[in-house]
Amino acid sequence: MIKKCQNHGFFRGETCACGEAGTLMLNDEQTERLGRFISGALRHFPDDLGLAMNQHGWVGVDVLVDAMVTRYKWANKEKLFSIIESDEKGRYEIKGTKIRARYGHSVDVDLDYDENLLPELYYGASREEVDILLEKGIRSMRQRYVHLSTSAQKAKEVAKIHTEDPVLLVVNAQLAQEEGVTMLSATENIVLADEIPPQYLSVMQD
Incomplete structure (x- = not known):
């Protein structure tokens, strides 16, 4: 499940690291369903959902939210952000009005990250x-x-x-x-x- 702490934002589990119980954003089933939808939309089949993905893998946040709400009436932008910001693996990133998956694509994208520095x-x-x-x-x-x-x-x-x-x-x-x-x-x-x-x-x- 995903909750929201007043002081530290979104977190996964029963309590925030500070001990606060938080406000429920998504239960376990909703977290899994929305997570699968976001992964599919940003990694595998953006065209099927009418998402205009650019060459670097970015799509509009609001366009993704519209597609998401069409599928899940209980979803909204805050719940999308709760998935992204609480994801410990850092699967996604948001910059301004755009969102993309950091890795895991099957669609043809040309990601523009910095060059690896590890030997x-x-x-x-x-x-x-x-x-x-x-x-x-x-x-x-x-x-x-x-x-x-x-x-x-x-x-x-x-x-x-x-x-x-x-x-x-x-x-x-x-x-x-x-x-x-x-x-x-x-x-x-x-x-x-x-x-x-x-x-x-x-x-x-x-």
């Missing part, structure tokens, strides 16, 4: 995938970008969604970028790339 990045894979990745590199099959993690721990957490015993690959980001591979810093934990050629990959040793 090494990480990618978790199943044991069955590792040999193929080391031979052919990492390419995204369903999403617009390859998603890399900024820490080994985050890479393991992501990989464990799909496999119980992930193998971590180390990406030589510094060399890759020096040789022309573009890597974009989407969030504190996620870096995006079109693809990672195999020569920049190695298996992380225990």
